[in-house]
Amino acid sequence: MSAETLAALQGVERVPGSLKPDAILVADDVTRHFGGMTAVDVKHLEIQRGTITALIGPNGAGKTTLFNLLTGFDKPNSGTWSFEGRPLAGVPAAKVSRSGMVRTFQLTKALSRMTVMENMRLGATEQPGENLARALVPPIWRPREREITAQAEELLDRFRLLDKKDDFAGSLSGGQRKLLEMARALMSKPTMVMLDEPMAGVNPALTQSLLSHIQALRDQGTTVLFVEHDMHMVRHISDWVAVMAEGRLVAEGPPSTVMTDPAVVDAYLGAHHDTDLGDDSVLSDEVATRLEAEVAAEDEQAERAARLEEKP
Amino acid sequence: MDWERILTLVAGELFAPTTAAYALAAIGLNIHFGLTGLLNFGQAGFMLLGAYGFAVSTIAGYPIWLAVLVAVACSVIFALILGIPTLKLRGDYLAIVTIAAAEIVRIVGRSTALTDVTGASSGLRGDSYKATFQALSPLGDGSTALGPFSYSNSSSNSWWLRIVGWLLVALACVLVWRLLRSPWGRVLKGIREDEDAVRSLGKNVYSYKMQALVLGGVIGSIAGIIYVLPRAVQPDSMGRPMTFWVWTILLLGGAATVFGPVIGSMVFWAVLMLIKTVMREVVPSTVLRAEQIEQFGWIIVGVTLMLLVIFRPQGMLGDKKELAINVR
Numbered sequence: 001m002s003a004e005t006l007a008a009l010q011g012v013e014r015v016p017g018s019l020k021p022d023a024i025l026v027a028d029d030v031t032r033h034f035g036g037m038t039a040v041d042v043k044h045l046e047i048q049r050g051t052i053t054a055l056i057g058p059n060g061a062g063k064t065t066l067f068n069l070l071t072g073f074d075k076p077n078s079g080t081w082s083f084e085g086r087p088l089a090g091v092p093a094a095k096v097s098r099s100g101m102v103r104t105f106q107l108t109k110a111l112s113r114m115t116v117m118e119n120m121r122l123g124a125t126e127q128p129g130e131n132l133a134r135a136l137v138p139p140i141w142r143p144r145e146r147e148i149t150a151q152a153e154e155l156l157d158r159f160r161l162l163d164k165k166d167d168f169a170g171s172l173s174g175g176q177r178k179l180l181e182m183a184r185a186l187m188s189k190p191t192m193v194m195l196d197e198p199m200a201g202v203n204p205a206l207t208q209s210l211l212s213h214i215q216a217l218r219d220q221g222t223t224v225l226f227v228e229h230d231m232h233m234v235r236h237i238s239d240w241v242a243v244m245a246e247g248r249l250v251a252e253g254p255p256s257t258v259m260t261d262p263a264v265v266d267a268y269l270g271a272h273h274d275t276d277l278g279d280d281s282v283l284s285d286e287v288a289t290r291l292e293a294e295v296a297a298e299d300e301q302a303e304r305a306a307r308l309e310e311k312p
Numbered sequence: 313m314d315w316e317r318i319l320t321l322v323a324g325e326l327f328a329p330t331t332a333a334y335a336l337a338a339i340g341l342n343i344h345f346g347l348t349g350l351l352n353f354g355q356a357g358f359m360l361l362g363a364y365g366f367a368v369s370t371i372a373g374y375p376i377w378l379a380v381l382v383a384v385a386c387s388v389i390f391a392l393i394l395g396i397p398t399l400k401l402r403g404d405y406l407a408i409v410t411i412a413a414a415e416i417v418r419i420v421g422r423s424t425a426l427t428d429v430t431g432a433s434s435g436l437r438g439d440s441y442k443a444t445f446q447a448l449s450p451l452g453d454g455s456t457a458l459g460p461f462s463y464s465n466s467s468s469n470s471w472w473l474r475i476v477g478w479l480l481v482a483l484a485c486v487l488v489w490r491l492l493r494s495p496w497g498r499v500l501k502g503i504r505e506d507e508d509a510v511r512s513l514g515k516n517v518y519s520y521k522m523q524a525l526v527l528g529g530v531i532g533s534i535a536g537i538i539y540v541l542p543r544a545v546q547p548d549s550m551g552r553p554m555t556f557w558v559w560t561i562l563l564l565g566g567a568a569t570v571f572g573p574v575i576g577s578m579v580f581w582a583v584l585m586l587i588k589t590v591m592r593e594v595v596p597s598t599v600l601r602a603e604q605i606e607q608f609g610w611i612i613v614g615v616t617l618m619l620l621v622i623f624r625p626q627g628m629l630g631d632k633k634e635l636a637i638n639v640r
Contacts, residue, residue, distance in 0.1 A: 071512070073508065073512075093508075094515055094516050094517065095514075097511070097513060098514040103512050104512070109512075110509075111509060112505055113505055114501055118501070122498055122499065122513055122515075123513050125514055127495045128495075129494050129496060130515070132491075132496055132527075135490070135491055135494035135495060135496035135497070136487075136494070138490075141494070141495055187513075188513065188514060
């Protein structure tokens, strides 16, 4: 955790809806009903710029719905929110993304029948060749294409996917798809990324590398908001935690103390009451490196098997 | 059995104007389905509108370029009307709407209320709108024989129409080839795979789908013009079966490939001709009459389409590796 972001959050009140000194995202009275059920009812939420904020809560707490609302993939029954001071309520998803707030999905949306590189290129913005008329004249878009290809190679290298760049995205493992989706979202150089369960279905070794990517993002000045169930991860990397239950924001605070908040304990209904939700000894570097080696060996084996299968 | 005659007929199908027209229609459908994943089940509607637009305006005295423009404009408007309400919904809705809309075009075209304009169910005679196209021919009158193939130079089912038709096919192929490898084509492919993902990357999915629908529809309308130039505008010959043949051709050749629709159309019509001519020779008329053999040919088409989708979904030119990936 960088000292700067920590210091910025030091004076913040540890109550739901607390005011942040430099909020990038501010939401007010956002509600969403599905029939008689209230999925989301958030009175006030602020996200501090340049931090990693975790959004946690039991199943059905409305985390993903809130994500969908904020990014324009769903329409709220009421509410307003602004991103970097610009109101975003009612703005279509593509425009939200263009304004610098890019999301990923809980169920990975890798574009299966496109190569990894094509996936990455698609993420880049300001491509003249995406206009039908200009697409017909390659000299207009080739320079930009070279630029984004270089950028994509750099990102793929960072996410250890570079040697897969000509493979179809559909041939990647679940964890690699998560990595690809994150890398693809970064192609547009967003000011804020919203990650919906970035760790779901990712093996522990990859988790470790994903975590370091997320931290590196924050250190470069990108704001990160993520939904996660894995408490170890939340404890490990987040600077601030917001807890939702039954659609409402019930607690906020730094990860070290928020887990002991009575509202949070109530929210989880004692299912994990006696276990330490934030025990991160399991994720010590030693264990992680061992797991990483094991997984690498396994991958290699699987690949060899796959190659044999393809032969006939 | 007269193999020489049969093979000449079959080879003639390979470059017949109808084959070119179907290839063009399939290229248009390829932009819809192969590139963008739009389920357009009304390609015949686009073709019929193109045919009507061209024929009616030519009969009204328009020069050929303006008549073609009218045909194109008709298909653009048709695409917009179809697209505006449905492209925001899931893909299946477009399928339902397009198949219904194509039927509406056909039924309106053949209604007696429009007898003065469209000729109702008897359609428009070819002679009434072919003149401007034939006047453009540099080949002059008479007919020319090239090997076993003998066609008139300029009138109706002519060499001139073959040249123009296949030039247009070549042009459309170049267009698709260029677009397929451009960032624009990349966005379309992304939409085919998962439109929400593309939306999350900041692309206006609706606008791209509309562009694809219009572009494919325009190519369909030009296909319609080529289709009616050697015959008459007959609304009932351009109904649902035509749409399904275009689909068969696209899947046979291979969706999302540049030459798939062209190869598909050539193979489709050549094999159909082969089956029909051979059966006419072999099967005694007491078992199957000539028109029954015609019907039997179409039964074979249906069975082929089923077998194709089950055993070779990627078609003749498709990338097997690409299809091997289970999308859902």
